[in-house]
Amino acid sequence: MDLSTLDQATEPAPGLVVFRLAPDHKPNQPQRWRISHKVSGLAIADSMQRENALKGAALLAKVTDWTQDADTVKAAIDRADLFAKLSFVWCTEPDAYPLGSAADASRNGTYTDVDIETAAAEAKASGFNALEVLVAMSETVPWCGLDTEDFNEAHNRIAELAGAN
Incomplete structure (x- = not known):
């Protein structure tokens, strides 16, 4: 995963990347911050605020070694348990809870x-x-x-x- 191509990307823990979704990526999705697996690029969770995405990444760092390949990581985690824990820091499954199809939340969290x-x-x-x-x-x-x-x-x-x- 090339961090230089992602908006405000950071690697808060080994193997985990937090970044802001591009404005044209599912604009009806109000959760504009994504936690991804650096090795595979797969989405792990989304959050409405950057600070909560970083909290989610800190929580995830305690669950398994995210520097491993995706199949190894998937085998090591319980998905239901993972999202139950992430919900306490306001993180959701990727692309969960979109607004109506005509809604545009792509600027959520940024203002002029x-x-x-x-x-x-x-x-x-x-x-x-x-x-x-x-x-x-x-x-x-x-x-x-x-x-x-x-x-x-x-x-x-x-x-x-x-x-x-």
Whole structure:
């Protein structure tokens, strides 16, 4: 697996790669972060946030030696047990829980200043307070895919521009 071709790719543990899915890869999939087996390139799990994908990789590193070939790894793990454990760090099976076929969540977890200004204008028009802004953000693209610090920063900017307190 050539990490240089993957967006924000990192190898957090030997044999495991975490990267952001390309925008044109299943755009209706809100889980934009993937954990893959470096040796085979096979997908192991997906997560909505990068920080949770990294937690998932740390958990997976304790399960088996991921530097081995795919068949050896598959023989060493219990799939149901693996995903039960991964669910505690908000990781899912690859390509699970897509949105409707026409939905586009490819930008989930990334935003621009225009997104901030648009969200602030909508919050202001709705008369939202800071808590209502937070709730609305937690359930919509691109905000629900942000890591904690990025989410907090975006929330503060939106709330300030909207005059929400």
